[in-house]
Amino acid sequence: IYTNFIRLDMDPNRIIGVMALIQDVTEMRKLENMRTEFVANVSHELKTPLTSISGFIETLKNGAMDNEKVRNRFLDIIDIETERLTRLIDDLLTLSAIENHKLAKKRDEIIIKEIIREMNMMVQALAKQKSITYSTELEANLPPIYGNRDLFKQMILNLVENAIKYTPKNGQVKVLSYKRYDHIFIVVKDTGIGIPKEHIPRLFERFYRVDKARSRKVGGTGLGLAIVKHIVFSFDGDIKVNSKLGKGSEFIVKIPIIE
Numbered sequence: 001i002y003t004n005f006i007r008l009d010m011d012p013n014r015i016i017g018v019m020a021l022i023q024d025v026t027e028m029r030k031l032e033n034m035r036t037e038f039v040a041n042v043s044h045e046l047k048t049p050l051t052s053i054s055g056f057i058e059t060l061k062n063g064a065m066d067n068e069k070v071r072n073r074f075l076d077i078i079d080i081e082t083e084r085l086t087r088l089i090d091d092l093l094t095l096s097a098i099e100n101h102k103l104a105k106k107r108d109e110i111i112i113k114e115i116i117r118e119m120n121m122m123v124q125a126l127a128k129q130k131s132i133t134y135s136t137e138l139e140a141n142l143p144p145i146y147g148n149r150d151l152f153k154q155m156i157l158n159l160v161e162n163a164i165k166y167t168p169k170n171g172q173v174k175v176l177s178y179k180r181y182d183h184i185f186i187v188v189k190d191t192g193i194g195i196p197k198e199h200i201p202r203l204f205e206r207f208y209r210v211d212k213a214r215s216r217k218v219g220g221t222g223l224g225l226a227i228v229k230h231i232v233f234s235f236d237g238d239i240k241v242n243s244k245l246g247k248g249s250e251f252i253v254k255i256p257i258i259e
């Protein structure tokens, strides 16, 4: 708390009163700290792939170029790291656009069945790579949702991609959607590695990962769930996670139906 005492004296020889201005800066400090931490995180996340890229280029220039096998392996790594940087920047831009409410203002009519159908080919291909069974179960006659269609699709896609990323081979991933009273529920369920209970409250923070090494290995940016949370909130919705370590997780999105 900051306290400022201001003298209320028109005539410097005569004090007519003192005004105390008490300002709570806890919230301001918290925001400022979060911003500083975010910038530090972004810098670190950008720097890691860049260091790796420049390191491999340097090694190539110093002679590794002559060995075809080594050269191809190094080029592959440079390729993967470049892709990671691109994804990271795309995710950062999305996050900042949602936060600025630029994208959230749209009012498209969103038919969930259509969104799921559009995602199907890409998701099936991802699932197939890991022999994961992907299925959907949509209640008939779901009413439409109104908002930014692209964001809505990205929200489901992020959840489904995570479900596939964090589920071992031969597992199952399922998307369900149903209406209960005046809400639409979208549930993304997997039979994956699960999330330790103590991590769940922080899961939606930017760059928060349960297992940094695993996230990196599967190509994660650490921003997927932060984006999901922002999108869900832009629909005035809510998101919950149920998970059992080693058994699987379910992410439950609840969105109000607006007539």
Ligand code: ADP
Pocket: 162, 163, 164, 166, 190, 192, 193, 194, 195, 203, 207, 208, 209, 210, 211, 215, 216, 219, 220, 221, 222, 223, 224, 225, 226, 249
């Ligand atoms: P990332 O890019 O690392 O996947 P996210 O923001 O999408 O970042 O997710 C944050 C973390 O939450 C992940 O690093 C992972 O540890 C955990 N996580 C997300 N989805 C799942 C899931 N379906 N099963 C298990 N862990 C998950």
